[in-house]
Amino acid sequence: MIDTGLRWFAAIFCIAGLTHIGAVLLAPGQSRDLAFTGVDTSGTDGRLARVDNSNTAADLDPAFLNAVCRFDSDSGPMRLTGAMPASYWSIAAMADDGRILSTLSREDLRGSDIDLLVGRTAALDAARQAAGIDSIETMSLPVDTGFVLVRLFAGDLDDRSRAEEAFDRLQCRPALPD
Known part of the structure; x- marks a missing residue:
């Protein structure tokens, strides 16, 4: 019984770890860097x-x-x-x-x-x-x-x-x- 429970715990731990690693590695590629794109450039009349x-x-x-x-x-x-x-x-x-x-x-x-x-x-x-x-x-x-x-x-x-x-x-x- 303990052997089966330990296997389930190890399997869930591995799946959770792989999911976490995948999310951390994939998140930067899926998000956009919008730090400067929200700046209002209307009404600047030729100025920056x-x-x-x-x-x-x-x-x-x-x-x-x-x-x-x-x-x-x-x-x-x-x-x-x-x-x-x-x-x-x-x-x-x-x-x-x-x-x-x-x-x-x-x-x-x-x-x-x-x-x-x-x-x-x-x-x-x-x-x-x-x-x-x-x-x-x-x-x-x-x-x-x-x-x-x-x-x-x-x-x-x-x-x-x-x-x-x-x-x-x-x-x-x-x-x-x-």
């Missing part, structure tokens, strides 16, 4: 929407300034322009489900000014030809919609307000005028 701990679920480093800008194939490629301080900054294009599609940093671009087209390859080529801009950096993406996350390190700057002003002057507009 600032992201802080009040409007995102992400655990953000307070030494960085963060902002997002939506891109959508319906409005064509998006153009991100502005001058950045000499400290570290990075740009990440992300799909709506939170996957990182492409990244750039200050070291990848020439100088500290940003002039970047973001969108699908065919749309980027058409926008460059229509606007007559051949020598502009591009970020070709495999999706129609998503957002661009811009991060600026402002932790060691003497005047953080200078960094915030530069960050607020960044513009995110459709590359082709309506």
Whole structure:
């Protein structure tokens, strides 16, 4: 009798353990990282929407300034322009489900000014030809919609307000005028 009870206990314990391990291993692949996708970008009028701990679920480093800008194939490629301080900054294009599609940093671009087209390859080529801009950096993406996350390190700057002003002057507009 004890032998049968011990076998049942071991079998249930193994099934429970395998179920737990399977759930732990499969859960990240089944869930989406929506930390930045809930940020309201409406009404920004060509500016990036600032992201802080009040409007995102992400655990953000307070030494960085963060902002997002939506891109959508319906409005064509998006153009991100502005001058950045000499400290570290990075740009990440992300799909709506939170996957990182492409990244750039200050070291990848020439100088500290940003002039970047973001969108699908065919749309980027058409926008460059229509606007007559051949020598502009591009970020070709495999999706129609998503957002661009811009991060600026402002932790060691003497005047953080200078960094915030530069960050607020960044513009995110459709590359082709309506």
